[in-house]
Amino acid sequence: MNRVHLYVMAAVLTIAGGGFFLYKAYIVGFPLSYKTETTAWKVEARVTFTAAGKPVKVSLLIPDHQVKGFAILNETFISSGFGIVTTMEKDNRQATWSIRRAAGKQTLYYQSTIELAARSVTTGDSTPPKPKDTTLEGTSLQAAKSLMKEVKKRSADIPSMVAELITQLNRDDPDDNVKLLIGPKPNRKKRMIAASRVLRFSGVPARVVSGIRLRGTTPDFYKNIDLIHWLEVYDGKAWASFSPATGKSPVPEHWFRWCVGAGHPANIEGGDNLRVTFSARPLVEKALSSAVNRAEVSHPSLLKFSLFSLPVSTQAVYRVLLLVPVGAFLLVLLRNVVGIKTFGTFMPVLIALSFRETGLIRGIVIFVVLVALGLGVRFWLEQLKLLVVPRLAAVLIVVVGLMTMLSVMTKALGGHTGLSVALFPMVILTMTIERMSIVVEERGLWEALTSGMGSIICASLAYMVMNIKEVEHLVFVFPELLLVLLAATLMVGRYTGYRLMDLYRFKALAGS
Amino acid sequence: MSWIVSDLKRKGILAINKRNADYTLKYNPRRLYPLVDDKLRTKQLALDNGIGVPPLYGVVEVEGQVRRVLENVRDKTDFVIKPAHGSGGEGILVIGGRTNGKFRKASGTIITSEEIRHHVYNTLSGLYSLGGQPDKAIIEYRVQFDPTFEHISYLGVPDIRIIVFLGVPVMSMVRLPTRMSDGKANLHQGAVGAGINIPTGTTISAVWENDIVEEHPDTGYPVVGVTIPNWKDLLEMAAKCHDMTGLGYQGVDIVLDRDMGPLVLELNARPGLNIQIANKAGLLKRLDAVEKHRDSLKSLSDRISFALDNF
Numbered sequence: 001m002n003r004v005h006l007y008v009m010a011a012v013l014t015i016a017g018g019g020f021f022l023y024k025a026y027i028v029g030f031p032l033s034y035k036t037e038t039t040a041w042k043v044e045a046r047v048t049f050t051a052a053g054k055p056v057k058v059s060l061l062i063p064d065h066q067v068k069g070f071a072i073l074n075e076t077f078i079s080s081g082f083g084i085v086t087t088m089e090k091d092n093r094q095a096t097w098s099i100r101r102a103a104g105k106q107t108l109y110y111q112s113t114i115e116l117a118a119r120s121v122t123t124g125d126s127t128p129p130k131p132k133d134t135t136l137e138g139t140s141l142q143a144a145k146s147l148m149k150e151v152k153k154r155s156a157d158i159p160s161m162v163a164e165l166i167t168q169l170n171r172d173d174p175d176d177n178v179k180l181l182i183g184p185k186p187n188r189k190k191r192m193i194a195a196s197r198v199l200r201f202s203g204v205p206a207r208v209v210s211g212i213r214l215r216g217t218t219p220d221f222y223k224n225i226d227l228i229h230w231l232e233v234y235d236g237k238a239w240a241s242f243s244p245a246t247g248k249s250p251v252p253e254h255w256f257r258w259c260v261g262a263g264h265p266a267n268i269e270g271g272d273n274l275r276v277t278f279s280a281r282p283l284v285e286k287a288l289s290s291a292v293n294r295a296e297v298s299h300p301s302l303l304k305f306s307l308f309s310l311p312v313s314t315q316a317v318y319r320v321l322l323l324v325p326v327g328a329f330l331l332v333l334l335r336n337v338v339g340i341k342t343f344g345t346f347m348p349v350l351i352a353l354s355f356r357e358t359g360l361i362r363g364i365v366i367f368v369v370l371v372a373l374g375l376g377v378r379f380w381l382e383q384l385k386l387l388v389v390p391r392l393a394a395v396l397i398v399v400v401g402l403m404t405m406l407s408v409m410t411k412a413l414g415g416h417t418g419l420s421v422a423l424f425p426m427v428i429l430t431m432t433i434e435r436m437s438i439v440v441e442e443r444g445l446w447e448a449l450t451s452g453m454g455s456i457i458c459a460s461l462a463y464m465v466m467n468i469k470e471v472e473h474l475v476f477v478f479p480e481l482l483l484v485l486l487a488a489t490l491m492v493g494r495y496t497g498y499r500l501m502d503l504y505r506f507k508a509l510a511g512s
Numbered sequence: 513m514s515w516i517v518s519d520l521k522r523k524g525i526l527a528i529n530k531r532n533a534d535y536t537l538k539y540n541p542r543r544l545y546p547l548v549d550d551k552l553r554t555k556q557l558a559l560d561n562g563i564g565v566p567p568l569y570g571v572v573e574v575e576g577q578v579r580r581v582l583e584n585v586r587d588k589t590d591f592v593i594k595p596a597h598g599s600g601g602e603g604i605l606v607i608g609g610r611t612n613g614k615f616r617k618a619s620g621t622i623i624t625s626e627e628i629r630h631h632v633y634n635t636l637s638g639l640y641s642l643g644g645q646p647d648k649a650i651i652e653y654r655v656q657f658d659p660t661f662e663h664i665s666y667l668g669v670p671d672i673r674i675i676v677f678l679g680v681p682v683m684s685m686v687r688l689p690t691r692m693s694d695g696k697a698n699l700h701q702g703a704v705g706a707g708i709n710i711p712t713g714t715t716i717s718a719v720w721e722n723d724i725v726e727e728h729p730d731t732g733y734p735v736v737g738v739t740i741p742n743w744k745d746l747l748e749m750a751a752k753c754h755d756m757t758g759l760g761y762q763g764v765d766i767v768l769d770r771d772m773g774p775l776v777l778e779l780n781a782r783p784g785l786n787i788q789i790a791n792k793a794g795l796l797k798r799l800d801a802v803e804k805h806r807d808s809l810k811s812l813s814d815r816i817s818f819a820l821d822n823f
Contacts, residue, residue: 339528387637388638388639438639443700496530497517498525502525502527503513506789508719508724508792509794510523
């Protein structure tokens with residue numbers, strides 16, 4: 001009964017903690033390792049114009065949050081004195097700056113950080129209505145009809161049809177139909193517009209989109225990036241992209257769709273000389289911070305009730321604090337499964353925490369020196385026959401004094417930083433000295449040294465585990481793992497088998 | 513490694529995790545612990561139940577009484593001062609005589625009354641108690657040991673530990689102090705542990721410092737084959753302690769006094785496991801047998817005869 005209860009409890013805790021962990025790791029996308037990096041891009045659209053001293057309204061199409069393969073981590077609008085609103089205009093998001101009165105040359109910026117190849121937050125595209133292009137008439141209509149007839153003959157489905165169409169439009173020696181459809185001075189943009197019109201004419205939803213290429217790895221600013229255009233065709237489930245040069249689908253991963261449509265992305269009322277230039281810069285970012293930024297948009301309440309909502313200094317405290325359960329669990333194993341004796345149940349964990357400040361070897365040296373000196377003083381105090389509490393206080397004072405001296409001396413002797421022993425738990429040290437001196441007196445030096453060594457071994461192991469960056473990362477980013485740890489601790493709590501040390505202890509009984 | 517595990521399992525060796533999880537935590541309700549952790553309460557309880565204990569000379573409860581601690585023993589030459597909440601034999605001061613206004617410890621070293629008072633102060637402030645709680649000091653009769661153990665004990669008083677499970681004595685040993693243990697009867701301090709055959713009350717094997725021994729290391733007299741006098745009385749006394757405290761799994765420490773016979777020295781709610789080494793036998797099979805027949809083991813005589821027949 002009791003056991004069943006325990007197993008159920010442990011299972012529930014494991015499922016709850018593990019499930020939430022998996023959700024955060026694989027759905028929300030928090031990285032499992034602190035080392036994981038992602039490449040993000042800082043993109044910027046710079047809008048310049050000359051205001052005519054009248055009310056000005058400038059609109060700019062800006063990227064949608066739901067661009068496949070990309071995630072917008074944050075965005076900022078830089079504009080002095082302008083009011084700013086963002087709205088949805090048909091397929092695009094649009095930012096509109098407005099001001100009552102402006103004159104002379106003006107500059108506005110839109111900046112956003114974009115993560116490539118991120119897990120998309122996109123829910124499926126909505127099905128567009130069946131198009132009916134009526135802009136084609138007369139000879140163009142005839143040209144489109146015969147071109148499509150030709151194309152359909154050589155294709156099996158929508159992707160192959162689109163590819164074939166693009167090939168036809170790109171031919172070096174275009175036939176008259178193509179020439180007619182594209183018009184004079186052909187370029188890629190014109191070809192894509194023609195392709196979308198022909199496709200819409202034959203009942204396939206198609207559109208031209210504008211975007212920029214995010215390419216390059218050096219942390220330079222790529223300035224004056226040209227807008228490129230490609231084709232998007234709705235294939236019955238989603239919008240598929242087609243490269244304008246080859247007709248290949250989809251387009252390369254680094255093609256970032258800025259907006260839908262081939263027109264100018266900006267518009268102005270009350271000014272002229274409107275110019276938009278795009279620039280971009282790669283940012284190598286810790287996957288963690290980009291995940292946090294992303295979650296701020298996609299799972300705001302999750303983030304609000306997480307450690308990331310705390311001030312950075314408090315976060316730093318929890319980074320250390322959350323390691324204590326890990327150390328405690330290790331101690332449970334070392335004591336109840338291995339059977340190592342220590343002074344004080346959790347003393348080694350606290351010592352291990354202070355080793356994080358000092359480093360392992362230096363930490364052990366400091367610990368041994370402090371305990372040895374403290375014991376010396378303690379034995380001398382023994383002769384004075386002091387009452388217990390004053391004697392403990394005296395040892396505590398001596399321990400603090402010794403720590404101070406040690407710090408000053410290492411600094412004076414050229415230790416490069418002095419000692420950062422601020423976290424060395426002096427009360428714990430004092431109690432350790434007291435317990436140890438009593439054990440020495442009552443059970444002998446050997447027993448005291450055994451427990452002392454046990455404490456150092458446990459503290460070192462706890463330090464080594466708690467100092468693994470991955471461990472720190474995991475418990476801080478996924479504190480729900482503590483539930484799993486709790487379940488494991490509960491299970492060890494009912495471990496009734498032999499400890500490793502029992503085998504040694506009862507060895508006289510084995511095999512005889 | 514694994515053959516050791518299977519061998520220990522086959523022999524039914526009880527280890528600490530299992531003792532805690534399946535015996536002490538299961539059969540010893542927490543609320544009963546104060547009965548055995550406070551030796552003063554144990555003593556009173558035993559007296560109420562007609563179980564012999566060393567007579568009490570006095571109790572020191574507050575610092576103010578420490579100055580007059582020795583007034584309790586003005587007419588005594590030997591006595592024992594011990595903490596009411598002590599564990600593992602810590603903080604026990606045995607005075608064996610007086611000399612020139614000073615006191616002589618059982619070990620022979622001389623101690624002043626000032627040092628005795630300091631010891632009592634330390635006791636009161638919780639130095640020897642579990643968890644460092646403020647404590648009381650008990651001054652009581654020093655047991656005069658029975659001639660049975662005259663040749664196989666060094667300085668201290670041997671005590672007989674009987675593990676009582678659900679009122680049935682399941683295993684027993686006698687702990688013989690040595691020079692190494694400084695007169696103390698704790699195995700880990702170097703005392704000899706000799707397992708006692710439950711039906712006969714005769715020692716059957718002995719262990720000293722993890723080694724199997726036949727003779728007392730200091731006196732050279734055999735420690736195996738010694739029969740405890742009035743053994744059945746001791747078993748009954750131990751079994752009665754179960755009715756007295758209600759603890760399902762406990763260790764009863766009994767000393768044999770030359771004049772007063774068997775006296776219960778203390779009870780232990782978490783008795784140690786070395787008794788298995790002294791007996792060269794595991795506890796588990798015996799505990800399982802008692803658990804299996806627990807419904808038919810109600811009366812004291814049933815329980816004693818079950819122990820005599822089975823172990």
